[in-house]
Amino acid sequence: MKPRAVIVGAGLGGCLLAQGLADSHEVVIVERGEGDDEARWPVQDVGWPAGWAPHVGAGPGGSTRLWHNGLIEIEDEVFAAHWPFAKAELDPYYAEAFELLSGARLSQVQAAIQVLRRRYLGFGLADGLFQGLYYPLWPRNVWDCLGLQGRVQLVRGNVVDFDLDGADRVRSLMVDEAGQRRALTGDVFVLAAGGLGSPVLLQALQMRLPLPALQHAGAYYEDHPMGFVGEVQVSVPLYKLWNYRVPGTDGNLRLPLVVRSGGQHVSFQLRPAANYYRNSRRERVGSVLNDLRRRPWNLLLYARLLRHWDDILDILSFKFGIKLPTRHYTLLLCAQMPTTPERAVWSAPDANDGNAARQRRWTLTPAYLQSLDTAVQAVLAWLAPVTRRSRVFADWHQDLRSAAHHSGTARLSRTADTGVCDTDGRVHGMVNLYVCDGSLIPASGIANTGLTIAALALRMAAHLQGGASSSASRQ
Incomplete structure (x- = not known):
């Protein structure tokens, strides 16, 4: 029995x-x-x-x-600092889980991370921590x-x-x-x-x-705080690398740029933008994609989508492989937070x-928010060799939201x-x-x-x- x-x-x-x-x-x-x-x-x-x-x-x-x-492994150094066992103990289960959740092999994606990393370096970015985030097509x-x-x-x-x-x-x-x-x-x-x-x-x-x-x-x-923190205009065609289709799979790979600040990891995704120097009252950068994934038959959401051109760029690249040329990007922050x-x-x-x-009592202290400010400046310095101009949104702290992790x-x-x-x-x-x-x-x-x-x-x-x-x- x-x-x-x-x-x-x-x-x-x-x-x-x-x-x-x-x-x-x-x-x-x-x-x-x-x-x-x-x-x-x-x-x-x-x-x-x-x-x-x-x-x-x-x-x-x-x-x-x-x-x-999105499928992403926790970094070895995070395991070493905070976990009661080494990442190597979880690695075989990472590989098994990855295939169950995506239909792709983790080894394929790990190889693609190295290829994509070299392409970023070839565009003039300095070396650093590029963490691979893989999205199955569906x-x-x-x-x-x-x-x-x-x-x-x-x-x-x-x-x-x-x-x-x-x-x-x-x-x-x-x-x-x-x-x-x-x-x-x-x-x-x-x-x-x-x-x-x-x-x-x-x-x-x-x-x-x-x-x-x-x-x-x-x-x-x-829980990871997330939010759009600023925008940059670059001198190289990074849009070609925005959603990289991993060979042999139907999924897309993104490489967030990860900096360390205040003992925490802070990542930034470069998201192709349809405009620059936003004029909205608080310079908010909205998205309707999560709502659409949950309610794909809601016609009002499609009406909202027409006002979110960054989302449309995302869909064209992600679903159809169409990468429209742009040199404008918003910076999407996702940060580790200290626990108590x-x-x-x-x-x-x-x-x-x-x-x-x-x-739920989620606490983002002034000292922690200051460390995020430092991280924003660090990523702008990282991008400086390929940046024509950049700016940080005013009061972006107020728009930080939960990642529900x-x-x-x-x-x-x-x-x-x-x-x-x-x-x-x-x-x-x-x-x-x-x-x-x-x-x-x-x-x-x-x-x-x-x-x-x-x-x-x-x-x-x-x-x-x-x-x-x-x-x-x-x-």
């Missing part, structure tokens, strides 16, 4: 873990959301505002229902593309309690299904409810089981209806003194309770977290099948 794995959450981590366990385990996934925008489970900002909604995806596929999910809902329907049992409900067997083992989860409660038993339980969902469940467990590790649930929160041990994610009653709502809130750590989970993703002090989503990630640099979540899920599947041992257990 197969062991039973109960996974809470049908997002990226839950789906990739289910894929890895489907042959060896009886897999049950509990998913409380139904649609792309799940109004029943709000996230409320009590710190820096997100700038858009939703914070998270809902329904089978999770965030892959909402966003295109976004993929992982629930659909992995073919999980019928291979796993899907339970539509909300986890409301843990049933414990002693002080270190979960016996079952209490699930509310449309007002009816029942216990889901299992051999192993995995929280994959996301960086804003899993810590709230762990905090509920802490009320009954005061493990030292659980005091960190919801702390060490990280203060709790930044929790649950509290909604003031309007009394129902539980997740609270919620991570760190149940972070991997060697001991319960500094995090929630051990190097296998198991909650410190528990026998059969794991976490498998972005909340595990102790630091992401400037990388979108999707590929790393998928790799961690496949690594966990190998561990639960007995095929992988943690770095800690080998010492």
Whole structure:
């Protein structure tokens, strides 16, 4: 008889873990959301505002229902500085996850990164850290593309309690299904409810089981601030490299320019622009592409698109390979942020209806914003050899928004003194309770977290099948 794995959450981590366990385990996934925008489970900002909604995806596929999910590895030096194991331990799972999420081989893209890097240097840019960001031509809902329907049992409900067997083992989860409660038993339980969902469940467990590790649930929160910070006019045809079609694949590669400032990585994408010296009140550079990916049949969004010529340049290059000549670019910032041990994610009653709502306190301090100013000047200096003129937008700090890469809130750590989970993703002090989503990630640099979540899920599947041992257990 197969062991039973109960996974809470049908997002990226839950789906990739289910894929890895489907042959060896009886897999049950509990998913409380139904649609792309799940109004029943709000996230409320009590710190820096997100700038858009939703914070998270809902329904089978999770965030892959909402966003295109660019694929990028976290840099070795970020692993060395912040992770409890070396990147080399995750590399084989990165390769496996990359192919599952894109249909392309990671080795193909790594080779293309070097080719594209040499072409940038050939245009006169100084050498530096060029990090590769690969986009498959079409976004993929992982629930659909992995073919999980019928291979796993899907339970539509909300986890409301843990049933414990002693002080270190979960016996079952209490699930509310449309007002009816029942216990889901299992051999192993995995929280994959996301960086804003899993810590709230762990905090509920802490009320009954005061493990030292659980005091960190919801702390060490990280999310990438993103925003357009300025524009440049260059003297070389960089538009030819904007969306580089990787040979042998249908996807496109971009190389953000990464600088270091205040101990953090800060990346900048050069995005071809249709105009220069913008005259709008706050010099905002808008985009409608994320809304279009979520609601492709909304005609009003296409009307908005006609006012966003930068988006049209992006679509022509990305989808059709048409690269219209331009020397004008906007600078899109995506930055690593420092984390703190203060709790930044929790649950509290909604003031309007009394129902539980997740609270997020995202903090961008004046000192951190100053370090981003320094990074902007550093990237302009990097681009100076090929720049005719440049300028930084006034008050661009105010337009920074969340990248919705919620991570760190149940972070991997060697001991319960500094995090929630051990190097296998198991909650410190528990026998059969794991976490498998972005909340595990102790630091992401400037990388979108999707590929790393998928790799961690496949690594966990190998561990639960007995095929992988943690770095800690080998010492």
